[in-house]
Amino acid sequence: MNMLGKVISLMGAIVFAFTLGVIGGSAHADESRVIAIVNGMLLDGYEANPIHDSVVIIKGNKILQAGHKSDVKIPKGAHIIDASGKTVMPGLIDLHGHLELLGHGNYKEYYKFINGTSRLDEMRRIASRQLLRAGVTSFVDLGSTPGILKTKKDINEGKIPGPRLIVSGPWITRLPVNIVPAEMAHVVSSTKEARMKTIENIEAGYDIIKAWEGLTQADYNAIVEEAHKRGVKVHAHLYHPDKIDMALNAGVDVLQHMGSAKNPPYSQELLSRVAHSHKPVIQTVAHRIWIYPATVAFPARLQDSRLKETLPKKLYEEFQRSFKNFHRKPYFRNVELEIKNAKIASRQFIEAGALIGVGTDGGSPMNFHTESMWREMGALVDSGMSPIAVLSAATKTNGEVLGKMKLLGGKRQLGTIEPGMLADIIIVDGDPRYSMSILNKPDLVIKDGVPWYTADNETPLLKKIGRKF
Ligand SMILES: [Zn+2]
Known part of the structure; x- marks a missing residue:
């Protein structure tokens, strides 16, 4: 691409971003943005025991890492979502x-x-x-x-x-x-x-x-x-x-x-x-x-x-x-x-x-x-x-x-919380293994790396990185 092409393409990107801004933000997460969901009980989608005191790292719309806090390093500059007392599981x-x-x-x-x-x-x-x-x-x-x-x-x-x-x-x-x-x-x-x-x-x-x-x-x-x-x-x-x-x-x-x-x-x-x-x-x-x-x-x-x-x-x-x-x-x-x-x-x-x-x-x-x-x-x-x-x-x-x-893509990209999967995650208040009704009103829904929140759980962080529904 020549210089003029680059400029036009950059302008296109700006116009595109602006258009998305007008309609309320992108459907997809910023590719370089990092979110860390910390302290929750992680049910990763497998029929396995939960991981307590977990950390899940999301980069863009993908899951980068997921495990016990001693095994996962939180990158500098990550936006921290605290899931203490809650369950973190796939959407x-x-x-x-x-x-x-x-x-x-x-x-x-x-x-x-x-x-x-x-x-x-x-x-x-x-x-x-x-x-x-x-x-x-x-x-x-x-x-x-x-x-x-x-x-x-x-x-x-x-x-x-x-x-x-x-x-x-x-x-x-x-x-x-x-x-x-x-x-x-x-x-x-x-x-x-x-x-x-x-x-x-x-x-x-x-x-x-x-x-x-x-x-x-x-x-x-x-x-x-x-x-x-x-x-x-x-x-x-x-x-x-x-x-x-x-x-x-x-x-x-x-x-x-x-x-x-x-x-x-x-x-x-x-x-x-x-x-x-x-x-x-x-x-x-x-x-x-x-x-x-x-x-x-x-x-x-x-x-x-x-x-x-x-x-x-x-x-x-x-x-x-x-x-x-x-x-x-x-x-x-x-x-x-x-x-x-x-x-x-x-x-x-x-x-x-x-x-x-x-x-x-x-x-x-x-x-x-x-x-x-x-x-x-x-x-x-x-x-x-x-x-x-x-x-x-x-x-x-x-x-x-x-x-x-x-x-x-002909291969599974959804349904578990592990590296490489699309970041579709919900955070719920309690343990759904004891009653599925715990899933009734999730605290937070993350789809494709974008957190969605209601007026009830709005925080300055969610206002900045999420979208309201
Ligand atoms: Zn039907």
């Missing part, structure tokens, strides 16, 4: 949710109230903020309208707070869905069409493919074939044993919903096949089945202050209206049977030794992004996993699932 990864839904009691009435698709950009922004505040630093969206690509871009450019998004866009199905906008699904009537829509989605820029309902063996085969040819992973929505067999035959990458009790318990043969396939099982077991009794026991959870804070007043009131007599809502039609089945089904995959990841179906009725992760994690503990195994599943295992994607 949570949700492998199944819906950014366009916020937990309203009835899908049809929700879309009617927000006037179809016209306010979905605003809804996605609200959900993104709720998720990041809940410590979710990466989020897989499995079903949305095409507008989600804009939200993803806005988050990446630092225009709005939100987790790192991995999105499927419209799902592929043979079964029409009339309760969500038509743009959310590609309803196909032939294998040829399923193949075409798979290619179309990938070319439109979606990261993954979601195979939904009513598909044939040939459909699954075609979808997986086209997706894999282009280095894209396929997530399948699965309940019935026959469909699970088809999905495994075709080589689907991630098995969604299995164990969440829409059907009776599975046969040992199928469980063994799933476990041996080593394909991640994302149960989404808390939605309906854990959330329903939790709401019967404590209806006040529907008026959580974070909902009031993040939803416009009229929308909040509409949500409250939608929760009246929630036991009569179509979504909870079979909930008693599902609760009974889930007691067995959710344990089955765990006991069979399947690879368990964590996803929430967040956004479904009464399943708010503000708390869906810890509720799902608590449900997995209730179903027989040890708390440390669940913590590791929601971070390291989920990071491995994402790491297999070409998009993220």
Whole structure:
């Protein structure tokens, strides 16, 4: 580059930095900036004992070092964040949710109230903020309208707070869905069409493919074939044993919903096949089945202050209206049977030794992004996993699932706190191994090396190096 080129490029950089300044700071941390998180109990994402009196060094958006304070030297000039009395752990990864839904009691009435698709950009922004505040630093969206690509871009450019998004866009199905906008699904009537829509989605820029309902063996085969040819992973929505067999035959990458009790318990043969396939099982077991009794026991959870804070007043009131007599809502039609089945089904995959990841179906009725992760994690503990195994599943295992994607470099970059990983870290008040509800309101969320804080925990340091959400 000649001198003039250098000057122009420098000017460009200044203009670029200034633009980011106007919209509230960069999405990415300054590459040379060093942060040291000191004195916390470190759960590094592995199923291992914690490291007490830990030091975690972040440089730019990467983790430089992590260990006991006697093993880690704090570089000169580092910004110090004191985590005394708290737990430091990887940011949570949700492998199944819906950014366009916020937990309203009835899908049809929700879309009617927000006037179809016209306010979905605003809804996605609200959900993104709720998720990041809940410590979710990466989020897989499995079903949305095409507008989600804009939200993803806005988050990446630092225009709005939100987790790192991995999105499927419209799902592929043979079964029409009339309760969500038509743009959310590609309803196909032939294998040829399923193949075409798979290619179309990938070319439109979606990261993954979601195979939904009513598909044939040939459909699954075609979808997986086209997706894999282009280095894209396929997530399948699965309940019935026959469909699970088809999905495994075709080589689907991630098995969604299995164990969440829409059907009776599975046969040992199928469980063994799933476990041996080593394909991640994302149960989404808390939605309906854990959330329903939790709401019967404590209806006040529907008026959580974070909902009031993040939803416009009229929308909040509409949500409250939608929760009246929630036991009569179509979504909870079979909930008693599902609760009974889930007691067995959710344990089955765990006991069979399947690879368990964590996803929430967040956004479904009464399943708010503000708390869906810890509720799902608590449900997995209730179903027989040890708390440390669940913590590791929601971070390291989920990071491995994402790491297999070409998009993220084909190797795991997330989910553990160790040198070289992206600096996605949360600090929580207490020990989540004793109760996942400790994760309810993280003290601090660091995504890509940038600390995010609320008005409640603003400090001069955070004001200087962080961003408010
Ligand atoms: Zn879903």
